[in-house]
Structure formats: structure tokens, C-alpha cells
Amino acid sequence: MEQPDIRVRSVTKRYRGAASEALRGVDIDVLPGEFFGLLGPNGAGKTTLLSIITGVLGPTTGSVEVKGVTMRANKGRALSMMGFVPQEIALYGTLTARENLDYFGRLLGLDRSTLRERGSELLERTGLSARASEPVRQWSGGMQRRLNLITALLHAPAVLVLDEPTVGIDVQSRAAIWELLEEINRTGTTVLYSSHHLEEAERLCSRVTIIDHGRVAGEIADMRSRSGQERLEETFLRITGRALRDDPA
Amino acid sequence: MIQRIAAHIRKELLLLLRDRAGLALLFGMPVALVCIMAVVQDAPFRDFTENRVKVVLIDHDQGVVGRGVVHGLQKAGPFILTDATSSGLTDDDLRDLVRRGEQQVGVIIPCHVSEMLAERSSAQVTTYFDGSRVPATDTANVVLILDPAVKQAFRSLVRGAIQRILAGLTAQQLLGDLAERMTELTGDSVRVPRLEGSFIGVEQRMAARDVAGERVALDSTQHNVPAWTIFAMFFSVVLLAGNMVKERDSGCMTRLLTMPGTTTDRILGRLSAYLTVCLLQAVLLLIVGRYVLPLLGLAPLQLAGSGTIALLLIASLAIGLAATSFGVLIGSVTRTQQQSAVLGSTAVVILSAIGGIWVPLYIMPDAMQALGHLSPLNWSMEAFNAVLLRAGGWVDLFPYLLPLFAFAAVCILLSVGAELRVARR
Numbered sequence: 249m250e251q252p253d254i255r256v257r258s259v260t261k262r263y264r265g266a267a268s269e270a271l272r273g274v275d276i277d278v279l280p281g282e283f284f285g286l287l288g289p290n291g292a293g294k295t296t297l298l299s300i301i302t303g304v305l306g307p308t309t310g311s312v313e314v315k316g317v318t319m320r321a322n323k324g325r326a327l328s329m330m331g332f333v334p335q336e337i338a339l340y341g342t343l344t345a346r347e348n349l350d351y352f353g354r355l356l357g358l359d360r361s362t363l364r365e366r367g368s369e370l371l372e373r374t375g376l377s378a379r380a381s382e383p384v385r386q387w388s389g390g391m392q393r394r395l396n397l398i399t400a401l402l403h404a405p406a407v408l409v410l411d412e413p414t415v416g417i418d419v420q421s422r423a424a425i426w427e428l429l430e431e432i433n434r435t436g437t438t439v440l441y442s443s444h445h446l447e448e449a450e451r452l453c454s455r456v457t458i459i460d461h462g463r464v465a466g467e468i469a470d471m472r473s474r475s476g477q478e479r480l481e482e483t484f485l486r487i488t489g490r491a492l493r494d495d496p497a
Numbered sequence: 498m499i500q501r502i503a504a505h506i507r508k509e510l511l512l513l514l515r516d517r518a519g520l521a522l523l524f525g526m527p528v529a530l531v532c533i534m535a536v537v538q539d540a541p542f543r544d545f546t547e548n549r550v551k552v553v554l555i556d557h558d559q560g561v562v563g564r565g566v567v568h569g570l571q572k573a574g575p576f577i578l579t580d581a582t583s584s585g586l587t588d589d590d591l592r593d594l595v596r597r598g599e600q601q602v603g604v605i606i607p608c609h610v611s612e613m614l615a616e617r618s619s620a621q622v623t624t625y626f627d628g629s630r631v632p633a634t635d636t637a638n639v640v641l642i643l644d645p646a647v648k649q650a651f652r653s654l655v656r657g658a659i660q661r662i663l664a665g666l667t668a669q670q671l672l673g674d675l676a677e678r679m680t681e682l683t684g685d686s687v688r689v690p691r692l693e694g695s696f697i698g699v700e701q702r703m704a705a706r707d708v709a710g711e712r713v714a715l716d717s718t719q720h721n722v723p724a725w726t727i728f729a730m731f732f733s734v735v736l737l738a739g740n741m742v743k744e745r746d747s748g749c750m751t752r753l754l755t756m757p758g759t760t761t762d763r764i765l766g767r768l769s770a771y772l773t774v775c776l777l778q779a780v781l782l783l784i785v786g787r788y789v790l791p792l793l794g795l796a797p798l799q800l801a802g803s804g805t806i807a808l809l810l811i812a813s814l815a816i817g818l819a820a821t822s823f824g825v826l827i828g829s830v831t832r833t834q835q836q837s838a839v840l841g842s843t844a845v846v847i848l849s850a851i852g853g854i855w856v857p858l859y860i861m862p863d864a865m866q867a868l869g870h871l872s873p874l875n876w877s878m879e880a881f882n883a884v885l886l887r888a889g890g891w892v893d894l895f896p897y898l899l900p901l902f903a904f905a906a907v908c909i910l911l912s913v914g915a916e917l918r919v920a921r922r
Contacts, residue, residue: 302755324757332755336748340508342515347508354504355756383515399752409755 251316252277253407253438254284254301259310261296261462270296272462273310278407278440283433285453286442289488293462294442295335298411301440302332315406328357331400335412337392338399341385345376345395348384349402356403363402370398374428390421397425401432408432409440414448426452446480456480460488501758505766506773512740513774519736523774524781527729531785535721535795541648542717549577550651553600555591556582560611562666566604566639569662575654595642602655603642610637618670622678639663718796722786723881724854727874729782730775730817731845734824737771738837741828760916764909768821775817776810783809799885808884808894815901816877822908823873829915848872873904 256276262269271293278284288294299305301312303323312319314326339348346367353363371377374394384392397413410429414422429452433439443449449456458466466487468480513519552570556563559582570578579600581591591603613636624630639659643652672689679687744750753763786798800806824841831837849855851865852872861869869875880897883889 299751304751304754327755328757330755332752334748334751334755336751338748338752340512340747340749343508343511347511351504351508352752352756355501355753355758357500357757 250279252313253280253282253315254278254440255311255313256297256301257311257313259297259300259307259312261293261300261305262308268462269308270462271300271307274459274462274464276457276464278438280438281433281436283429283439283452283454284441285449285456286440286459287444287446287449287456287484288459288465292460292488294459295411296462297459298409298440298442302330302409303327328403329405330407330409331403331405333397333400333408333410333413335415337389337396339384339392339395342383344383345371345380345387348395349399352399353402358403366402366404370401374398374424388418388421390417390424393417393421394425394428397428405437407438407440411442412444413441414443414445446484450480458484458487498762501762502766502769505763506770509740509767509770510773513736513770516736522736523729523733523778526732527725527778527782528785528789530725530728531722531782532789532793534725535717535786535790536793538721539717539795542720550575550602550647550655551579551600552576552602552604552655553579553581553586553591553594554604554606555586555588556580556606557608558606558610560609561670562611562614562639562663563606565666566606566659566662569665570604570658573658576658592642595644598644598646601644601647601651603640604659605640605642607637607640610639613637614667614670615674618667618674621671622674626678626682716796718786718790718798719885720857722782722790722798723885724878726779726782726813727816727877727881728845728849728854729778730813730820730877731823731849731874732842733771733774733778733820734827734845735838735841737767737821737824738828738831738841739834741767741825742831742834742837746834760913764825764912764916767825768818768909771821771824772814772817775820776813779809779813779817804890805884808890809881812877812880812884812894812898815880815898815905818905819873819877819901819908822905822912825912826908826915829912845874848874851875853878873901876900876904 254276255278256274259271259274260269261271274293274297276286276297286294286297296305300307301314301319303312303319303326306320312326315329317326317329319326340351343351349367349371350363353367358366368377371380374397376391376394376398379387379391384395387395393414397410400408400410408429413429414425417425426448429439429441439452441449441453456468457464458468466483468483513523554567554570556567563582567578567580570576586594588605591600591605594600595603617636641652641656641659643655669691676687676689679685744753783798783800787800788797791797800809823844827837827841827844831840849872851869852858852874853861853869854874858866858869858875858878876897880894880901883893883897887893
């Protein structure tokens with residue numbers, strides 16, 4: 249069997265002082281070259297799972313491997329093969345786009361010339377190069393989202409993890425982000441994508457896992473041959489139910 | 498690791514350079530504080546002889562005591578004397594003048610006080626020569642009326658000056674009576690010696706450095722420049738901690754946590770950047786003390802020799818490290834920018850107040866002095882004083898550097914612990 253790029257095994261997570269577990273024995277394999285969707289209602293455990301996969305949080309039990317490297321044992325190496333796009337605009341607003349890319353690129357271990365070359369290429373591909381010397385806070389939300397994405401691509405990671413990368417942006421910017429994601433997936437980058445937008449998942453993902461109440465609740469193995477079947481939204485509601493998911497009190 | 502730390506340093510410095518309000522807080526505020534506080538505190542720091550106390554006097558006596566007090570106060574340096582005897586001012590008017598703060602001290606010399614002095618002196622001499630006890634006359638008091646807003650030290654100064662004058666007048670009267678009695682007893686005319694000054698003087702020496710022929714002593718400049726330099730360094734915690742919280746809120750911290758590198762890298766980068774800022778603050782404020790304060794009519798900051806500069810830099814480094822470590826700790830344990838701003842600024846203001854930044858520690862009550870010795874700002878102040886005032890070397894500086902470095906180490910350990918605790922939640 250093909251070695252998964254991301255292997256999540258029996259992961260549980262109980263936050264300190266919490267009454268119940270946020271994750272209860274999650275198993276997920278993301279195969280090389282996949283565009284893998286992670287869906288779930290509010291409070292299902294998506295963000296906790298992504299935080300554990302990206303090393304922000306440690307699991308209570310279980311393990312995470314990135315291309316065969318165990319996160320707990322060799323976090324630095326595992327992280328160096330991964331790019332992460334957080335839901336927030338994780339950029340320094342008073343720094344220019346170039347300065348943001350330089351900073352994060354240096355942390356990723358890139359040398360100055362590689363960084364300049366790779367940064368220019370990504371800025372060009374996302375239509376941001378003309379304003380690369382302006383402070384990012386002067387940009388529109390869509391431009392900031394695009395920069396937020398390419399910051400995670402500087403080191404050409406083998407695995408890209410995205411948490412709601414298109415929240416609150418205009419249609420044009422969203423389309424540009426989709427095109428870029430499809431392009432980098434075509435060139436062999438494995439993508440793990442978490443979103444509320446089922447339409448996005450339907451368009452982009454090759455496989456989708458739905459998690460609910462901290463568990464894997466269902467999986468749609470082949471999204472791209474679903475013509476004629478029920479829409480993803482109907483499948484989602486069938487698996488997760490119609491009860492409202494307000495934030496826990 | 499070096500590349501990552503260098504990247505953190507560059508980023509922190511760029512963030513500071515783009516933050517105009519932050520730059521004003523780091524550099525503008527301390528320059529203004531040094532200038533304003535040094536000018537404001539100049540008078541209280543000066544020797545009392547350089548200050549003038551306004552004194553109004555009514556002489557009901559019109560005798561040797563009245564004239565002697567007027568002459569003595571006029572001769573003594575620190576008083577601006579108004580003799581209101583012939584102006585028609587009553588005792589009540591004089592009290593009102595002082596109460597309203599128009600004069601700081603009122604002196605009323607009662608009627609017949611010279612006669613009383615003569616009687617008592619004569620009685621003393623008679624008792625001495627004849628052995629017979631002459632009944633003492635009533636005593637008379639010169640009345641001092643004091644403005645309640647005048648400092649205790651000034652009150653003591655006036656009281657001491659008048660007591661000195663009265664003691665001189667008494668001695669002179671006794672000498673006169675003794676000479677008279679000697680003349681009576683011997684038949685020879687004995688001249689009354691005139692008392693001029695003290696037989697034994699007091700020489701004052703500062704146990705301090707000698708700079709260009711002068712001993713350096715605490716004045717407004719020598720206190721305020723190091724004091725507000727330390728305050729400025731510690732006040733940078735507000736900015737440092739605020740930027741840390743902002744980084745967490747913006748999601749940048751989440752991104753950083755998903756990149757290779759450690760908590761230690763980030764903390765070292767941050768410490769190095771703000772330490773650079775602290776050293777720049779120290780250099781700027783020392784330059785202000787040396788070259789700008791004299792333009793405001795104050796004494797220049799005394800810095801003698803290259804050895805002093807090196808010691809000051811080492812002291813600044815230790816103080817900067819303690820300050821930035823404290824800032825990192827505040828940033829690690831607070832959750833919102835409001836929390837970090839309030840906790841950081843309040844902590845620094847309290848630690849500076851008890852640490853002798855606003856006023857020297859030695860004039861505080863014992864309990865506050867004991868508390869003040871626990872403040873890192875007090876160790877910082879003592880480190881600067883050891884170099885600037887006490888002509889100290891490495892050995893004198895070391896006792897203050899040690900707790901500063903230990904404080905920094907504890908803050909860093911607690912910060913790393915707090916960040917790891919969040920990661921392990």
C-alpha cells in the first residue's frame with residue numbers, strides 16, 4: 249500500500265480542564281497527490297485536528313506522521329515538509345509583502361537568493377508583485393488572503409494544509425486562490441483542506457472526510473465521480489444531522 | 498538557528514520602525530521626562546544655600562536682639578528678608594501673609610526681649626561670681642510663623658539660623674557682662690571681645706569621583722538622567738508585551754508554531770531586538786544629560802574617562818536584559834493587549850516608585866526602603882549610581898548586576914514555561 253503523506257492514528261485530544269474529549273480516536277490517511285477535504289459542522293473538532301497535524305498542539309494520545317516522519321519525535325523535519333495556511337490573515341500588517349515573505353522564508357531556512365526568486369515568482373502568479381513594497385495592511389482582504397496562501401508555499405512544501413483559506417473574500421480572489429491550489433496540486437503537492445464551503449469542497453477535493461463530535465463520521469471516497477448522486481450538502485446533512493450546532497456553553 | 502534568530506531580530510526592529518507611536522513612547526517620552534523632571538526637581542535637589550526662603554519680620558523689641566536677628570538673617574545666604582517693622586503691619590497681618598503663601602516664614606521679635614536677655618545674663622554672671630542665686634526673669638520667645646506648605650527641611654533651616662543668631666547674641670551679652678564685672682573687680686578696664694565666626698569650622702567632602710577638579714554629587718541631573726533612562730528601558734515592556742499579544746491575536750503565532758524553530762529562538766530574537774533598543778535609549782539619554790540639560794540651565798551629566806563609559810554600557814546591558822525579559826514575561830502571561838498594557842505599565846510605575854526612580858530611596862520610610870530594595874529598578878539605579886556617583890569599578894558594580902541577571906533568567910524561564918504550557922494545553 250502507498251505510504252500516506254499524512255497519517256493520523258488513534259488521535260485523541262482532551263483540553264486541560266475540559267469535561268469531554270475534543271477528538272476521539274481519529275484515523276486519517278492523506279495519500280500523495282490527493283486534494284483531501286476535511287469537513288464538519290461547528291465544534292466538530294476540525295481546527296483541533298488541523299492544529300495537531302501541523303504541530304501547534306500535541307495529541308493526548310495517538311500519533312501524526314508527515315511523509316513517514318513522526319511529528320512527536322522529529323517535529324522540525326516534519327514541519328519543514330509542510331506548509332500551513334491558517335484561517336486568520338497571519339501576516340504583519342505594517343510590514344510589506346516582501347518583508348513578510350523574507351521573514352517567514354528565512355525561518356523556513358531559505359537562503360536570500362532562493363527566497364527572492366521564489367517570492368517574486370509567487371507574487372507574480374498571484375498578481376501581487378506590483379504592490380509588493382506596500383505595507384500589507386493597506387491591501388484588500390482578497391490580496392491579503394492570496395499573500396497568506398503564498399507565504400506557506402515559499403519552501404515548495406510536499407504537503408499543504410489549509411484552514412478555511414477563502415473566508416470573507418471577493419469572488420475574483422477566491423477564483424484565483426482555487427486556480428492556484430489546483431495548479432500546485434497538479435504539480436504533485438498533497439493538499440489537506442478544511443472548509444465550511446461545501447461548494448468549494450465539491451469543486452476542489454478528490455476525497456472528503458466528514459468529522460463530527462470528535463470522530464470520523466463519514467467519507468466520500470471519490471468526489472470526482474459523483475455525477476447523478478445526491479449533492480454534497482445533502483450527504484453532509486444526512487451524516488451530521490439537522491440539529492443546530494451552536495457553540496458549546 | 499542563527500539565521501532564524503537574525504530573522505526574528507530584523508522583524509522586531511522593522512515592526513518598531515513602522516510604529517510611530519511606539520517610537521515616541523520609546524525615545525520621545527523618555528527625553529521629555531528627563532528634561533521636565535530634571536528641571537522640576539532641580540530646586541529640591543540643590544543645596545539649601547542655593548535656594549532663597551522668603552522671610553518677613555516685625556521687630557517689637559528695637560533692641561540688641563531685634564537688630565541682631567535682622568542683621569544675622571540678612572547676612573545668612575538663604576533668606577530674602579523683609580523688615581516690616583516700620584510698615585504698620587500687625588502680628589495678625591504677618592500671620593495672614595504667611596498663611597496665604599506670600600511669605601514662607603514670619604518672625605516676630607517680642608517687646609523687651611533685649612532687656613530680658615540682659616537681665617538673665619547679668620543674673621548668670623552674678624551667680625557665678627557671688628554664688629548667690631538671683632531669681633530668674635521670665636523667658637521670652639522669638640515667634641516663628643511657618644507656611645504649612647513649606648518643607649520640614651526649610652523650617653529646620655530657619656529655626657536653626659535664628660537659634661544660631663540668638664546663641665551668638667547670648668554669648669556676646671555674657672561676655673559683655675563678664676568684662677564689666679572683671680573691670681569692677683580689678684579696677685582695670687577690660688575690653689569686651691567681639692565674637693567673629695566659629696573657632697572650629699566644618700569641612701565638607703563628598704566620598705565621590707573627582708571630575709575636572711570637582712567632586713560629583715547627587716544633583717537633579719545625576720539623579721534624573723539615570724532614573725528616567727531606567728524607567729524608559731522598563732517601560733518598553735508595554736510595547737514588547739503588546740506586540741507579543743498582537744502576534745498571537747493575528748494568527749502569526751499560529752503560523753510560527755507550524756514552522757521549524759523553537760520557542761527559545763523566538764524569545765532570543767525578541768530579547769536581542771529590544772535589548773538593542775534599550776541600549777540606544779541609554780546612549781540617547783546620556784547624550785541628553787550631557788549636552789541638552791546644560792542648555793536648560795542644569796548641570797551636565799558627569800561622565801569621566803573611558804572606564805566609566807564601559808561600566809555604564811555593562812550596567813545598561815544588564816538593565817536592558819532585565820527590562821526586556823520582564824516584557825517577554827508580561828507578554829507571555831497576558832491574553833489581551835489591554836491586559837498587557839495595564840499590567841505592564843502599572844507594574845513598571847509601581848516598581849519605579851518604590852525603587853527610588855521618582856525620589857531617592859533614602860528619603861522614604863524604613864518599610865518602603867525595605868520594599869524598594871526588592872525592585873529591579875532599584876538595583877538598576879544603584880548600578881548607575883555605583884558608576885556615576887560612587888566612582889565604582891567592576892567590583893562595586895557586580896553586586897547590582899548579579900540580581901539583574903538573575904531576575905532576567907527567572908523571567909525568561911517563566912516565559913518559556915508559559916509558552917510551553919499554552920502549547921501543551
